Amino acid sequence: MDLSVRLPGLNLKNPVIPASGCAGYGRELAELYDLSLLGGIAIKSATPKERFGNPVPRIAETPMGMLNAIGLQNHGVDYIIENELPFLAQFDTEVIANVAGASEEDYIEVIQKMNSSDVVKAYELNISCPNVKHGGIGLGTSPELAANITRMAKAASAKPVYVKLTPNVTNIVEIAKAVEAAGADGLVLINTLLGMRIDLKTGKPLLANTTGGLSGPAIKPVAVRMVYQCAKAVNIPIIGVGGICSAEDVLEFLYAGASAVEVGAANFVDPLICPKIIDHLGNVLEKYGNASVAEATGRSLK
Amino acid sequence: MRIEDAVVIENSRIASDTFRMVLKTGIADEAECGQFVQVQVPGYYLRRPISICMADQGTLTLVYKTVGDGTAAMSRMKAGETVNLFGPLGTGFPVEDRDVLLIGGGVGTPPLLFTAKKYLEKGHQVTAVLGYNDRASVMLEEEFRNLGCEVYTATMDGSYGTKGTVMNAIEENGIKEQFVLSCGPLPMLKAVSAAYTEGCVSLESRMACGMGACMGCVVRDQEGESMRVCKDGPVFPIGKAVL
Numbered sequence: 001m002d003l004s005v006r007l008p009g010l011n012l013k014n015p016v017i018p019a020s021g022c023a024g025y026g027r028e029l030a031e032l033y034d035l036s037l038l039g040g041i042a043i044k045s046a047t048p049k050e051r052f053g054n055p056v057p058r059i060a061e062t063p064m065g066m067l068n069a070i071g072l073q074n075h076g077v078d079y080i081i082e083n084e085l086p087f088l089a090q091f092d093t094e095v096i097a098n099v100a101g102a103s104e105e106d107y108i109e110v111i112q113k114m115n116s117s118d119v120v121k122a123y124e125l126n127i128s129c130p131n132v133k134h135g136g137i138g139l140g141t142s143p144e145l146a147a148n149i150t151r152m153a154k155a156a157s158a159k160p161v162y163v164k165l166t167p168n169v170t171n172i173v174e175i176a177k178a179v180e181a182a183g184a185d186g187l188v189l190i191n192t193l194l195g196m197r198i199d200l201k202t203g204k205p206l207l208a209n210t211t212g213g214l215s216g217p218a219i220k221p222v223a224v225r226m227v228y229q230c231a232k233a234v235n236i237p238i239i240g241v242g243g244i245c246s247a248e249d250v251l252e253f254l255y256a257g258a259s260a261v262e263v264g265a266a267n268f269v270d271p272l273i274c275p276k277i278i279d280h281l282g283n284v285l286e287k288y289g290n291a292s293v294a295e296a297t298g299r300s301l302k
Numbered sequence: 303m304r305i306e307d308a309v310v311i312e313n314s315r316i317a318s319d320t321f322r323m324v325l326k327t328g329i330a331d332e333a334e335c336g337q338f339v340q341v342q343v344p345g346y347y348l349r350r351p352i353s354i355c356m357a358d359q360g361t362l363t364l365v366y367k368t369v370g371d372g373t374a375a376m377s378r379m380k381a382g383e384t385v386n387l388f389g390p391l392g393t394g395f396p397v398e399d400r401d402v403l404l405i406g407g408g409v410g411t412p413p414l415l416f417t418a419k420k421y422l423e424k425g426h427q428v429t430a431v432l433g434y435n436d437r438a439s440v441m442l443e444e445e446f447r448n449l450g451c452e453v454y455t456a457t458m459d460g461s462y463g464t465k466g467t468v469m470n471a472i473e474e475n476g477i478k479e480q481f482v483l484s485c486g487p488l489p490m491l492k493a494v495s496a497a498y499t500e501g502c503v504s505l506e507s508r509m510a511c512g513m514g515a516c517m518g519c520v521v522r523d524q525e526g527e528s529m530r531v532c533k534d535g536p537v538f539p540i541g542k543a544v545l
Contacts, residue, residue, distance in 0.1 A: 024515040028533070031303060031513075044517075052520075052528055057508045059518040061348045061372070066510060073517045073528065216347055268348060268511040271388065272305060 001282035005039070005260050005293050007237050008185040009122035009160035010094045012039035012260055014278050015250065015293050019241050019264035020044055020098035020124060020164075021070065025084035026091070029271060037275050040094035042188075042262055043084065045126050047100050048109045050076040054131060055208035060197045065216025065243070066265055067195050069131045069209035072100050077110045085119040095119050096162070100126040104139070104149050108156045115158040122159050125149065128166030128191035130213045140166045140191075143178035150182035160185035162239065167222055168194050176230040186237040188262065189230055190223045215265040217243040224256045231257020231301055245273060247280035251288060254296040303391065303513075304329060307384040308362065313377065316365065317434075317441035320409060321377045322355070325362045329389050333357035335417040336394025336485075336504055336537045339364070340512040342386035343379075346372040349388060351509045351532070353485070355412035355442075356419070362387075365412035365442070391512050395420075395483050395502055395537050401427040402501075403479035404451070405468050405494055407486025408434055411442055413504060415449070417483055422450050429479055430454070433468035433490065437461035469493050482540070492545050501540050507531040521545075 003014035018029065020042040026035050035041060053073030060067040074080065088095050097120040101107045107125065114120050127140035127149055139145045146163070153161050163179045165172060167190040176187055192213025197206040205211070223242025231238055240258030244250060245266035253261050266273045281293075290296040308327035316322045329339060333354050339362070340349035350372055356363040368374045379385060395413070397420045404414040411432050418428045428451040434440045436459045446453045455463035456471035464471040468490060471477075482501035484494045491503045507519035514533030521529055521543045529535065529543060 022511075022516065024517075028511070028513045028515040032305075052522070052526075053517065056518075056520065058520075059348075059508045059510045059516075061346065064347055066348055068510065068516070068518060070517050073520065265347075265510075268516060269342070270305065271511070271513060 001285060001292070003278070003281055003293055007259055010040060010096070012094055014039040014281065015254070015260035016274050016278050016281070017042055017096065017239070017260060017262045018267055018274055019262035020126070022264045022267045025080070026088055029267070032271050033275050035091040035093050037278060038093045039260060040096055041088070042096040042098055042124055043088070044074055045072045045098045045100040045129070046074055046077045046080050046110050046114070047072060048077055048106050050074065050079070057206060057208055060206040060212065062195070062197065062214060062216070062218060065214055065218035067197060067207060067212035067214055068192070069207045069212035071131045071209065072129060077113045081113060081117055085117050089119045094121045096122050096124050098124045098126050098164070100129060102132070104152055107149060108152055111153055111156045120159060122185070123153065123157060123161050124188055125153055125161060125163045126191070128164050130166065130168060130192060130194045130211065131209060137166050137168065140175065141169050143175050146175050147178040147182035150179045150184050154183040162186040162188050164188035164191055166191045167226055172226050173229050173233045176234050180234045180236050184236060186239060187230060187234065188239045188241060189227050190242050193219050193222065215243065217245060219243050220249065224252055227253055227258050228256040228300065231298060245269070247277050247284040250277060250281060251284055251296060254293060255300040257298045257301055259297050303332070303389065305386065305388045308387045310379055310381050310383050310385060311361070312381055313379050315377070318438040319368050320439070320441055321366055321368065323364045323366070323376070323379070325364070325385070325387070326360060327362050327387055328360065329387055330357040330360050330362040333362065333390040334394040335397065335420050336413050337390040337392050338536065339387045339389030340391060341376065343372045343376045345375060348510060349512060350376065351512055353413040354390060354416055356416050365409070367409040388512065392532055392536050393534060395504070397421065397424065399424060399426070400481055401479055403477060403482045404428060404430045405482055405484040405486070405490070406430065406432050407468060407490040408439065410486030410504070413485050414483065415442055415445055418446060418449050418451050428452070429477055431456070431468045431471050431477065433457070433471065433486065435459065467493065469497065488545060495540050495545060498540055502537045503540055504537045505531050505535055505543065
């Protein structure tokens with residue numbers, strides 16, 4: 001079955017994309033399989049300057065998931081353009097650059113620098129990271145601020161702009177609509193849910209950052225619900241993300257209104273998960289009576 | 303590096319809260335000393351990074367401590383069951399052409415056994431100094447001895463061997479070898495790093511991916527640059543990582 005999906009800036013051969021922060025810049029997964037199998041790859045967040053991120057421990061396991069508080073560690077946009085993008089250029093897959101920062105100006109700086117790269121096909125504005133003190137989630141929890149950064153990014157960008165939203169809000173639909181009105185080309189739903197674990201032996205938080213972002217199958221129903229609610233309210237495409245670990249999970253997101261999906265924490269459990277999902281997706285689509293990915297998208301909304 | 307189901311041949315308690323799992327897997331044939339595998343314990347989300355204690359012709363031995371629910375569940379697995387492994391992973395101990403002093407503490411001693419074998423196979427002298435909390439925690443002493451190592455043991459409570467730390471045992475026995483490979487708890491690695499300049503230490507960390515992608519397990523080097531324990535390590539030259 002033809003699994004291809006066309007979205008603004010993205011000519012995906014299939015709808016499966018490793019999520020930002022879960023595949024680095026592809027080097028590690030490329031030791032295990034050909035990245036050209038992937039529909040696309042969302043690379044780890046780029047900020048204007050190098051960031052070390054948060055102290056360790058940055059990882060804690062949870063029932064059916066995990067908490068992370070990496071803190072946007074990256075070498076900075078110049079390093080990424082010089083050293084990481086050329087590596088990705090050898091693969092026939094669509095590269096989505098996740099853009100982050102501590103202020104609106106940071107986002108614009110990253111976008112302006114990456115505009116000249118042929119490797120990057122679209123941007124994903126990360127206004128939803130729960131693990132940084134400035135920027136990140138702060139811009140994503142108010143419709144006005146989210147719309148403002150979207151407008152600024154669109155004005156600066158030479159490529160389509162997708163906005164990755166946080167689930168840690170009272171009304172995600174309101175923010176989705178504000179971002180759409182501000183000119184976003186698409187939405188990525190959802191980033192992690194803010195969570196916490198405490199070590200019973202020490203009485204202290206397990207993460208050095210105290211709180212972290214919850215991901216994995218534990219958050220999938222929340223993500224499906226938010227994709228569904230937003231798909232009803234907006235007309236721009238949605239990339240669904242949150243706890244996907246099988247082709248059946250992908251179909252659930254497509255039915256809820258997603259046009260493509262990102263796979264996050266599941267890469268840590270099984271590094272081959274993306275090719276496996278791609279392998280099974282055709283059969284699963286067919287099993288439930290869908291002739292294509294596009295036909296499955298939004299089926300639950302009809 | 304591969305991902306495969308391995309068959310459990312043996313899984314038994316060898317010391318206080320410490321178990322040995324022997325597995326049939328092709329990963330054994332790729333493994334280098336000081337590397338680790340990511341173990342998928344049924345019922346738990348993330349894999350457990352466990353160091354390789356020995357690898358020999360399709361047989362992989364892991365020695366692990368039950369520190370939480372996941373490793374406790376792992377300890378209840380029976381011979382004949384399968385467990386999914388990802389590995390071998392990480393940068394292991396260098397195998398150089400010289401004699402070596404191995405310094406291990408607690409559940410940090412297992413990867414040194416495989417390392418000892420590599421040095422002995424090259425015809426070098428291997429001295430192993432092993433430290434444990436108490437007599438009930440002492441393990442692998444016979445295995446090191448049977449390979450051909452000169453073995454010294456210390457226990458913190460003095461119930462077996464030298465009373466005190468591995469550093470006390472080194473002093474008490476007048477061990478002069480200056481090339482050191484070490485794995486164990488952080489205070490021990492700090493003491494080793496203060497006393498020696500030549501050799502390597504192996505670090506422990508909470509991990510997610512285990513292959514260098516997620517940045518969950520970083521340490522800083524002396525210049526402040528980040529290094530991934532899972533990929534750039536777990537073995538680092540003495541003094542390179544900020545402990």
